[in-house]
Amino acid sequence: MASLIRGSWGGVGCWGRAGSRLEAALFPAGRCLRLQVAEIGSTSSGDKDPGNKREVLRTSVAIVGGGPTGVTLSLLLSSFGIRNVVLERKARVSNHPQAHFINTRTMEIFRQIGRLEERVRAKSPPMSEWRSFRYCEGVLGHTFGKIDHFEEYEGEESRDLSPTVVAHLSQNRLLPLMHEELEKCPSSTFLWGEEFLGLAPARDGVRMTTRSCRGEDRIVEADYLVGADGAHSLVREAVGIQMKGDGHMQSIMNVHFTSRALASSLKSEASEAMLYFVYNPSVVGVIVAHSIETGDFVAQIPFFPPVESVSKYTEEHCSNLLLSAIRRKVDLEIHNIKPWTMSALVADDFRRDRVFLAGDSAHLFPPAGGFGMNTGVQDAHNLAWKIAYVLRGSACPSILHTYSRERRKIAIKNTCLSIANFEETVKVARAFGLDPGLASGVLKVISQATKISPLQQPLERFGESLLTLGKLQTSSLSPLRPFQQMYLQGLLTQERSLRLLYPEEDIGFCYEDPDIEWSGSKFPKWPKARRSNFSPKIRTGCRFPHLELRLHCNAGAATLPQQDGVSIIDLIGEHKGSFLMLVLANSGRGKEFRSAVRDLQEESQFAVTTVFVNSNPGGAMEPGELLVDADLSHLEPQSDVAIVLRPDGHVARIFKLPIDLSSECLQRELLSLGLKPREKEHRNFEL
């Protein structure tokens, strides 16, 4: 079981437990438990720092930040048996819902983490509640248009692409499920209320200083450090990596509220949707329905500082705005009101020596399209196996260089896509004569002028009047209303508005695609057609497409069918301790390949499992060999090839089997992928 230490940030009422239910009972909430580092099960010792008498915690990987990125990384490292410590400065999971859309690739990754995918699916509301977006005058008011995102992806078609499908579960409900999985991981230690303060000089590895919620300073030493510490990453700052792009696209006021009355009206009127884009003379904004069951909503309302000040958004003002956005008097409770800056930023590099950045610390996009959290989880998936293989001696440290190159490329792409998505929402606003870009421009001029103090108040009032005037164009009494409605219908029916499903970017992204050219300032326009028909391919750098396999197992001297309908995505996950080498050849070539692999593995053991596809090379399978049947015809693979798959499911190499296949030739291929013959003490490494 993972060790878990909890404490409230700010030094009051700390409490904790180190691993067991018994300890939780002995030290209930509110009671102080002195934290002994030596108690933390998965770390190596509780030595003292000689000069300062600070406790020293040693681990293989230190992760700063216990958001979705940090926790995913911890879970995945633990699945490789790699000791890791997560330092999280908060005392508990925040109750702000934040991200909520979980894409297919993230769900595939969750399938590799205990029963996480199954549990996320079970907690996710029924799809009828979130399958559409509504464009409306008010959540319970007139609807201008509605888009159902699943109309064309329903049924078998999406099942052909993956063993799983997308889900809708807010971050504050997802994280507790992840923590439950974490508690089952003996290699993970999660420290609540522990803040990373900075890096300290180190001869080998990484050394950092931290402070607990009780004000105790500590030294943490690790082989590697991963900064998953969000938008304002201190780890990023400590290693001097810059973020580039647009740091201020729009100011947004986030209002988290619950209203069971609103939820039950939506249900009884069959008007459920994931997002409500609201346009009326009093308020323009987006209402996110996080959970109809619990009545959890977040309103995202654009605001324009300095013409509008944060202090204007009092609970009373927000309550009035919400009622205007709902268009009906309902009971509601506001939980918090937080300004938020929408930006489009990507870090110059995702790695400096032994320090990596992942998630929001490395990239920030507009939320349109829901790529924020998903990209972070997928960063963790790319990084976990690389660190694990290097620490286990199965791969050379050079493999770690590929992390920044691969993930930064995807971050830049997802940023461009998210900006394009945001612009789609702006197009709809323009249908109502609202132009946030223009508003920002005018207000920028006003804000310059307001620096001259005698002009300040009149100009601020002028700015506010402009905003009100803009919103008036959304009035149902506007003479332009019929034209607005026609234009909007055009946008919605021509599928030119914001989408929810992006199969190509979700599961079709490719690490070998050419980089998008970006100088570090304005992001280039999203280069692709709005809607492309995605058909998966076997291509170097891409995720190997989902296939249903018939898996054979040994029965005496033969190998017989054992299990039908196993997805290759899951097979890769189950065998993540080794690369899979799919052999597509007739049984004669398969036999030659098998003997070359055996010769090679006898002298130097690489972390590789050979998978013979549709052709038995003869006799029963040996350890390190699998036999499967699969229909690959739609993927049009070449024959007489070996396809090498990495533990994250991406194709590392496709190589034609030469006529004179030898173990030397195979060795060259594997070494060039960064794999290393395992050292003797690691030869029995089984997951």
Ligand SMILES: Cc1cc2nc3c(=O)[nH]c(=O)nc-3n(C[C@H](O)[C@H](O)[C@H](O)COP(=O)(O)OP(=O)(O)OC[C@H]3O[C@@H](n4cnc5c(N)ncnc54)[C@H](O)[C@@H]3O)c2cc1C
């Ligand atoms: C208000 C809001 C609304 C959002 N809505 C959406 C949405 O609708 N859809 C979407 O896809 N994305 C949304 N996002 C973005 C999404 O939530 C993030 O992309 C996602 O949370 C990133 O996860 P992460 O783990 O990388 O970072 P975070 O979730 O930010 O986690 C970082 C963690 O690091 C901890 N930390 C920071 N500094 C330190 C330190 N020095 N020491 C120890 N711990 C530290 C923090 O306490 C935090 O728990 C939203 C974000 C915000 C703020």
